[in-house]
Amino acid sequence: MEEDHLNHTCEFLLIGGSAGSLEVLFRLLPLLRADLPFPVALVLHRRNSGDSTLSELLASKTLNPTQEVEDKEPVTPGTIYLAPADYHLLIEHNRTFSLDYSEKINFSRPSIDVTFESAAEVYGPGLVAILLSGANEDGTSGLTAVKQAGGMAVVQNPDTAQMPFMPHYALTHLPIDHVFDTIEMAAFINSLT
Amino acid sequence: MEEEDIDLLLNDLFDLYGYDFTRYSRASLKRRIIRLCSLDKFPSFAELRYRVRNDPSYLKRFVEEVTVNVTEMFRDPAFYKSLREEVLPVLGTKPFIRIWHAGCSTGEEVYSMAILLKEANLLRRSLLYATDLNPSVLEKVRKGIFSLALMKQYSESYISSGGTADFSSYYTAQYGQAKFDSELSEKIIISTHNLVSDSSFNEFDLILCRNVLIYFDKELQDRVLKLFDASLGTLGYLALGTKETLKFSAVQHKFKQLNREKIWKKII
Numbered sequence: 337m338e339e340d341h342l343n344h345t346c347e348f349l350l351i352g353g354s355a356g357s358l359e360v361l362f363r364l365l366p367l368l369r370a371d372l373p374f375p376v377a378l379v380l381h382r383r384n385s386g387d388s389t390l391s392e393l394l395a396s397k398t399l400n401p402t403q404e405v406e407d408k409e410p411v412t413p414g415t416i417y418l419a420p421a422d423y424h425l426l427i428e429h430n431r432t433f434s435l436d437y438s439e440k441i442n443f444s445r446p447s448i449d450v451t452f453e454s455a456a457e458v459y460g461p462g463l464v465a466i467l468l469s470g471a472n473e474d475g476t477s478g479l480t481a482v483k484q485a486g487g488m489a490v491v492q493n494p495d496t497a498q499m500p501f502m503p504h505y506a507l508t509h510l511p512i513d514h515v516f517d518t519i520e521m522a523a524f525i526n527s528l529t
Numbered sequence: 530m531e532e533e534d535i536d537l538l539l540n541d542l543f544d545l546y547g548y549d550f551t552r553y554s555r556a557s558l559k560r561r562i563i564r565l566c567s568l569d570k571f572p573s574f575a576e577l578r579y580r581v582r583n584d585p586s587y588l589k590r591f592v593e594e595v596t597v598n599v600t601e602m603f604r605d606p607a608f609y610k611s612l613r614e615e616v617l618p619v620l621g622t623k624p625f626i627r628i629w630h631a632g633c634s635t636g637e638e639v640y641s642m643a644i645l646l647k648e649a650n651l652l653r654r655s656l657l658y659a660t661d662l663n664p665s666v667l668e669k670v671r672k673g674i675f676s677l678a679l680m681k682q683y684s685e686s687y688i689s690s691g692g693t694a695d696f697s698s699y700y701t702a703q704y705g706q707a708k709f710d711s712e713l714s715e716k717i718i719i720s721t722h723n724l725v726s727d728s729s730f731n732e733f734d735l736i737l738c739r740n741v742l743i744y745f746d747k748e749l750q751d752r753v754l755k756l757f758d759a760s761l762g763t764l765g766y767l768a769l770g771t772k773e774t775l776k777f778s779a780v781q782h783k784f785k786q787l788n789r790e791k792i793w794k795k796i797i
Contacts, residue, residue: 407772428746
């Protein structure tokens, strides 16, 4: 595994998840090292409850600064960003976030595909994208774009996912670099430079 | 589709038609253009560009589709609750109230506002200016007809915003559509206005521009915020979308945020 990403510098880590992914993050985030040298963005399907308690909850699980994205905010290494409920999250070439309230994609806003595709264009081979548990097809087109741009595609092992459909769908549609359970995923992320 | 292709197309739009999209958020705009290419089945970007250059009647569709026109009534109920409880009582001390919905799209927020004003007994002395760059969405504002299927969700948001009336008393249902009362629509003044290129046209007590600035880059956001500043009377209010901010803008020192909602009061 080490050899795989010896030459792979991670400039941006994306994690997409739907039903069953929060439990994974609650276990994963405390295992991550405190000084991640790259930015992380979480794109999660969730109810538009209008409050931001989820970002506070996630922030309590990690020593890395964690916050919901504000429009046109610079993407800063070491920070864990959460896509706001009910907006698509995009990345500009000048490495700032943009928000978009256009139509839902895969019945979802934020859509994982939208963020993965947009980041693939900007970060190319520097992008690592992970798809977690979920019950719809969102994320697979995004992972395909990440791969095409030279980035790395990782999925949660469907056997360990509460909702295996989403990672399984990706596995059956494109070559995935790594299939991990939560512990392996944490070790992998901590080894990225 | 390459960045240079987008640049060419945007130059055409400006040179031939005067529409300036160059300072729109590029990531979002590019997605919209790719989406339009696929919706209208252009085999390549060159065909889309040819069509835009040579068919002025296609321009209307292009502008409609690359701009985002998704909106709803009483979106973010806490925001409307704050308007009800903190802004309208202050505006109510004025003999006459002017409100501008900038980039109003199909008008769901304008009708939401008209309902708030009616319930605060202020509608009679209010005027709501609804502007957008798309003439076709404004036609929908004029009609005040929305899908009946959405009324259940809107009614729930209305109740969460502090509404106590029967929401269905504001519209007449027929053929799957909800037509809102003319008592509301006759207080709405409709006009095209392009935030990129047009200037201030009146002085307002409250300007609402929610989820429009996210489609602009920082520089254009600043220009538009200056335009709003110039269009607000002293102690007027400016309301933005949940994820938009005045922070770091050129006019921020002239405004004070009211509370947790994205509502600012002009203090200078």
